Every structure is written in C-alpha cells, then in structure tokens.
Amino acid sequence: MLTIHGVTRSRASRLIWLCHEAGLDFRQVPVIQAYRLGDAEAPDAPLNTRSPEFLALSPAGAIPVLQDGDLTLSESFACTQYLARKYGKDLGPRNEAEEALMLQWSFYAATMIEPDALTILFLHKPGPNQSGEDQALIANAAERLVRPLKVLEDHLCAHQFIVSDRFTVADLNTAEVLRYAQGFGPLWEAFPAVKGWLTACQDRPAFRKMWQERLQEPE
Template identity: 50%
Template sequence: MTLTIYGCYRSRASRNIWLANELGLSFTHVPVIQVYRLPDPNAPGAPLHTQSPDFLAINPKGQIPAIDDGGFKLQESLAINLYLARKHGGPLAPKDAQEEGLAEMWSLWASTSVEPHALNIQYHMAAYPPEKRKPELVEAALAALPAPFAVLDGVLAQGGGFVMGGRFTVADINVAEIIRYAKPATALFDAAPRVKAWLDACHARPAFKAMWQAREAEAA
C-alpha cells in the first residue's frame, strides 16, 4: 500500500511528515497550498490548492493535511498521526488500550487548551508584519497559557521527560507540534523548564530535523 501525504510543509502536514520520518515510512508527498495564500487561485498555472477539484476529491472539507493510504482517506493531522502510529506499531505507538486513551487525551487537550492561544502568539508576536499584529490577543494568550504549561511540566516530571509511557511516542509529536507555536513567548518556557527541555529534545531528533530542513526550503 502506498501512503500519500497531501499538504505543504508550512502547515499542520508537518506533524504527519515528522511522524512518517520517525517510523521510516516510504510516502509520496503532494504539495497542496492553502487557498488564502494565493492572490488568484484560478489563474492559469496556479498550484494545487485546498479548493482545487483534484484535492477536494481527497478531502471535501478543503483543508490540509490529508492522506490517502492505499485508498483509505483520512483528514485531521492529529488523527492521522494516531492512525499511522497504531497501524505501524513500534515504540512510538500506544502499547495498549490505556495508552491509546492517553495519546488521544493529550492530543485533544493540546488542540483545545493550548493551540488557539499558541497560534495567536506565533502570528501576532512573530509571523505577521507589525501592522497586522494584535497585542491584545498576545496578552490574552500569555494570560491563558501558564496554567496548561504548568500541567505539562508536571506530567513531564512524572513521566521521565515524556508525555506518556516513559518513552518518546506519537503523543509527544502531537503535543510538541502545538507547543512549538508558542516559542516566541520565551517567558512561558522559562517558567516551565521541563517543557523547554522536552521541546528542545524533540526538535533535536533527526526525523524532526529532516522535516524542518524541508520546511525551511519551501517557499514562504
């Protein structure tokens, strides 16, 4: 069966490519750009984008990432990672039903309790040009994130530096790719030193570095 990952590196597809690298999977990468990044998505020669008919046949929701795994189509980056880890097994996968529950729990927790605020930090402290930044969103994020960062710091202390199972797993990838958005707010990490050390260790992994190198080479 052939795995195809749809999405540009500068999207949540980075999560799936990182995991595929960790698992040593052979896959085809089909770049798909977010339609809002194109001045005219209908122009002749426009790249494949999230509203292109060919991509909507893969994901009618018109969002990246998506995968086609030998005819099985799946969307939502965190779900894709949980599926691939379970399918291919090994130490990155949950070892039993309890760990499956934990991996799902921490993935959902990160996406709901951390990601909305962390994205505001990423965009309004770093990614957006100054004239588009909204300081009030940064202030709200900085007020909201210390509590979940403290929770994660405590979990890492109990788990030997990992989110679950005392080892590096898909749960670390899913949570780390969300925590990463908050990196411009260095004070958050200074107050949660285990989170900082864990994220640094995640980003030192060869599979992450390979994904990030390809991301940096991709057109902004």
Template identity: 70%
Template sequence: MLTLYGVTRSRASRIVWLCHEIGLPFKQVPVIQAYRLPDPDAEDAPLNTHSAQFLKLSPQGAIPVLRDGDLVLSESLACTLYLARKHGQPFGPADADEDALMLQWSFYACTWLEPDALTILFLHRAGQAQPGADQAAVAHAAERLIRPLRVLEDHLSRHGHIVGRRFTVADINLAEVVRYAQSHEALLSQFPALQAWLADCQSRPAFRKMWQARLAEPE
C-alpha cells in the same frame, strides 16, 4: 505507498515527522493553502485547497489529507494516531491504556493549547514593534496558556515524556502545537521541564529532516 497531500508548512509537518521516525516511505503532493495565493482560482494557480482536483479528495478544503490504500483520512492528529497505532511501538500504543492516554493528550493539544498558541505564532514578533491590538491579543493568549502549560510542565517534570516514559506520537502531537508559541520566550521560560522536553524533541534527526524540508518550501 502512503500519499500525503499538503505542504510541510502546515499541520502536515506532524505526519512528515512521524513518518521519518518510523522510517515509513511516503509520497508528498504539495497542496498549498489557498489563503497564501493572490488568486487561488486562477487557471495557472498551483494545486491548492481551492482546486477542484483537491476538493474532490477533501470537500472541506483543508490540508493535510492522508491516503493509505482505500483509506482517505483528514485531520492531522487523526492521521498521526492512525499511523502510530498501525505501525506499533515504540511510537504507537503498547496497550489500550496507552492508546487512551495518547488520545487524551492529543485532544488536550488541540483544545487547550492550539488556538492561543496559533495566535502567538501569527501575531508575535519578538523584538519588533507591533500594533497595539496585536500586542493585546498576544498578551491575552499567553495568559490563557499559563494554566494548561503548567499542567504539561508538571506532567513532564514527573514523567519525562507524554506517555509511557518514552518518545511517542503523543510527544510529536504536543511538541508541534507547543512550537507555535515557542517564539514567546517570556512565556515558555516559566516552564523549564517543558523547554527541556521541547528541545529534546526538536533535536531528534527525524524532526530535523522534516524541518529542513519545511524551510526549503516557499514562505
């Protein structure tokens, strides 16, 4: 059985979602991020990314980590792409062309979207007063996202999905990154095809199952 190390309130959510889509059983070991703990090195601290036990598995001290037999794999997008390729269609590539496109769009998510989307996730508080520095950082992040989101909007308006005109791992990888900016309604409202696609992705039973598990975890 697969073993997934990491809480669902992390990039592990992408892997959990895909496993539910495939119907793939897995064991989840809830490793928490060290920065969320007052003293991650305390003797009674829960298993976390500073724990010696976990550092043996992940020297960089980052979640998630996936173990599949003798294979130990880090980097969440590598994990989702590996599982989709191993278990095949409809979520994985049908051929080498689709495989390349899934790689392309996954890299697009983590290079063009994720850094600024994370700024919005951590700093944007819709309807609440914010420090001026946070407001400026969010405004700059939203401005930088317009161009790459416009590219995604155009692609989705023509194809409906990221690759192969069907829901695949590429949709999961992109949707989980776009979600980070979802609270910025003024930004996403500029992209109706993207909003419709994201809503469709998040209405899927596998996403809802992952999301309920995520909400059940401590913040």
C-alpha cells in the same frame, strides 16, 4: 505507498515527522493553502486547498490528507494516531490504556493549547513592528496558556515523556502544537520542564529532517 497531501509548511509537518521517525516511505503531493495565494482560482494557480481536484478528495478543503490504500483520512491528529498505531511500533500504543492516554494528551493539546498558540504564531513580531493591539492579543493568549502549560509542566517534572517511558505520537503531537508559541520567550520562563522536553523533541533527527524540508519550501 502512503500519500500525504499538503505542503510541509502546514499541519502536514506532523505526518511527515512521524513518517521519518518510523522510517516510512511516502509520496508527498504539495497542496498549498489557498489563503497564501493571490488568486487561488486563477488558471495558473498551483494545486491548492480550493483546487477542484483537491476538494474532490477533501470537501472541507483542509490539509493534510492521508491516503493509505483505500483509506482517505483527514485531520492531522487522526492521521498521526493512525500511522503510529499501524506502522509506528513504539511510537504507537502497546495497549488500550496507552492508546487512551495518547488520545487524551493529543486532544488536550489541540483544544487547550493550539488556539492561543496560533494567535501568538500569527501575531508575534519581535521589535518595533509589533502594534499595541497585537501586543494585547498576544498577552491575553499567553495568559490563557499558563494553566494548560502548568498541567504539562507538572506532568513532565515527573515523567521524561508524556506517555509511558518512551517518545510516542503523544509527544510528537503536543510538541508540534507548542512550536506555534515557541517564539514568544516570556511565556517559557515559568515552564523549564516543558521547554527542556520540547528542545529534546526537536533535537531528534526525524524532526530535524522534516524541518530542513520545510525550510526548503517557499514561504
């Protein structure tokens, strides 16, 4: 059976969503991020990314980690790509060209969108609690996102999905990155095709199942 190490409130959500899409059974080991704990090395600390047993599995101390038989794999997009290719049927590539395009768009999301989207996720607090400094950082991050989102907008104006004519791992990976910036409303006004596509991705039953599991975990 597949084993996913990582809480659902992490990038492990990407693997879990894909497993639900593909109907794959898996075991989840709820490794929590060390930064979320007061003292990650305390004797009574829950299993976390600094725990010796997890570091033996992942020297980088990062979740998620996927185990499939003798294979131990880290980096969430490597994991989703592997699962889609091996088990995902139409979620994965049908040929080498599709595989290349799925990798291209996943890497694009990770390199061109995710860093600034994470800035928005961590700093955006609606209302009077938003400091002026944080507002400036968010505005700068949103400005940097305009160019990559315009590329995605133009693509989705001409295509229902990112690669070929079906929902694939490329959509899943990109949607999970864009979710980080989803709470900052002004950013999305200029990108209706991206907004509609993201809503459709998150309306999928497999996403909703993952999200309910995520909400049931402690914050």
